Amino acid sequence: MSANGSEPRKHTIAVLVENKFGVLSRVAGLFSARGYNIESLSVGETLDPSVSRMTLVVSGDEFVIEQVMKQLHKLIDVIKVNDLTDDSHVERELVLVRVNAEPQHRAEILRVGDIFRAKVVDVTAVSYVLEATGDEGKIDAMLELLRPMGIQEVVRTGKVAIGRGPKTRVKRAPEARRPRVSDDPRVVGFAD
């Protein structure tokens, strides 16, 4: 429990930035300088090649997240900051995993892969490389099931996230909805 009474939790924040030299280190430097915890970060170009989109997963209470959002806004190269956590959105992560494939385990690995809709992208006499996408829970569950077979190496991309289209937006009952920083009447705007 934090000082202002809200529990720390994970937030997924989408940040649109100028696709300029040094912008990634500005964002990363902000987190290290201010002692915020960054759990995952992924970056890619958008339709406009002069703009990149970062997806950050940060954990903190409301107070911390409010500061994270404001500090990100304050960076000159940041165009827009959006906390997706309480909006209806889709999150995905991609994992590549090379797992030991001894003869007695080969069928089991493929079965696990099937259940999680993973693809086999490389195969040798002693190993498989599986590719899977999904949210964090799904990826964790698959890795857990593969662990007894002997995982040689795992690569995860970090989370990417996108808001759902307006037609599928879920209207939640007001009392069930957690307050957001941007709903707070005390927050009147950002420096953009």
Place this chain on the structure above:
Amino acid sequence: MKQAGARIVLECLKREGVDLIFGLPGGAVLPIYDALYDFEGLRHVLVRQEAAAGHAAEGYARATGKVGVCLVTSGPACTNLVTALQDAMMDSIPIVAFTGQVPTHLIGNDAFQEADNVGITRSATKHNFLVKDGKDLGPIIREAFHIALTGRPGPVHVDLPKDILVKETELIWPEKVVMRSYNPNYDGHPGQIKRAARALVRARKPVLYVGGGVISADADAELRELAELTQIPVTTTLMGLGAFPSEHPLSLEMLGMHGTYYANMAVHHSDVLVSVGARFDDRVTGRVDAFAPHAEIIHIDIDPSSISKNIKVDVPIVGDCRRVLRSLIDAIKQEKDDGGGREARKAWHGQIAEWKAAQPLRYEWSDDVIKPQYVIQELSNLTRGEALVVTGVGQHQMWAAQYYKFKHPRAWFTSGGLGTMGYGLPTAMGVQAAHPGRLVVNVDGDGSFAMNSQELATCFTEHLPVKTVIINNSGHGMVRQWQRIIYKERYCAIDLPGIPDWVKLAEAYGCVGLRVTKPSEVVPALEKMLSTPAPVVLDVVVDKDECVFPMVPAGGANTDMILAPPSRETRERAEKSQTGF
């Protein structure tokens, strides 16, 4: 017309209205210095160490409200400059710093005098640029000045590789700066301003808590109008000194760790606290949960990230202090006023007058040793509060803040956020260069002055007649004070026993040196200093045991002020509330 990058840089400076730069040449910026050789309309002040160029630019910026500019070479020059950049960052001072860089094809090769300049200054600047193409010079310099001066002001660093300075190219000069990612908000939210107005009209025990933002927004007239209209007392931070006249009947002077008793008491007991261009720094708030515990807090600031950073704010108003204060005054005039608040505020003024009478700023007089506070008082009297006062960092800085009676904004120059020792002399040079005809006094400490005393050479050669008063207590007085009060008099590494001889040092640099050791000599020496047209160093040998009071121990509540030299009991109390430096 194609021209060398170096010439483009100077041309851009001229178009930005720059007439003065502080710098120190070296390998990577030689092309700029070559272009400067016959460039008209740009004065260059040669400093003796790069940090001094940065501080001088800060002084110039704070004195004029324009962007201060400095120029140094690559590698060690840039790393020397970092302290000044961070200083400007913490105090929101608009400067643009140019550094040289090794040629682009050598970047990353560990070349001679190479450092990752933009990597190093990234967290010490509002923004920084590495120029990789000559055609970007114009747009980047234009953006650099725009970013430095707008929104919350701050330092911007531009790194210039040598080949970019040599290569000839066209000057591209955008008429307007348009940045989709940077558009500061200047007008406060009307709904919030109305809420603030309503709270202020009804407030029974309100206080205005004013910081450097009022000075950088040139909002002192609006502040005074608001205070007089509503009869709300005003306390300023260290950075806000001069935003409101110290001797105004509504003035509570400075608050915080070394603030006045009445300012801290008033803030503690206030029911509405209006922060204008201040950021609830830990030196102001003390223990945050005990800061203004009964107050509804209204916070006016240009920087949204300052709001609710340290203290939870009830009415946030993001905008330029001047515009917001103007709207707030209008809103208050339109607000229905039944006179209840105004009536209650009479009792509030009575309470404040009692606090003022009970615990004024004071010190014990001595006929034998010079009390440092006395020196500042006499300086304030002799200059009638009209001098431009610069300080170093330490006890002398706090005494100057407490005892100099400021009348005007942009007359006080001190390193507030970063607490940079050695800030005094180089900053005073910048202030003096900005206002050649005015009296600039650098109140410094013997420890602090030593950190940049080489700049006496600059004062002499560049005809900058800065007057330095060294409050000389033969040691690091503020550290001594902490060791005395909080570390049980276990004095460690604080003695600076009487060397160098400051009079001889001043003379060695071509300046005038004076020394006083007795209280009766102080006024004649100050008069002599003030009437000397050259740069002067006045060495005032003061009581080394004098402490700055009131004092709130770090981590203590502002109401736990220590008001007099510590007894065993106060020392124990300080120890209990001390949670670290």
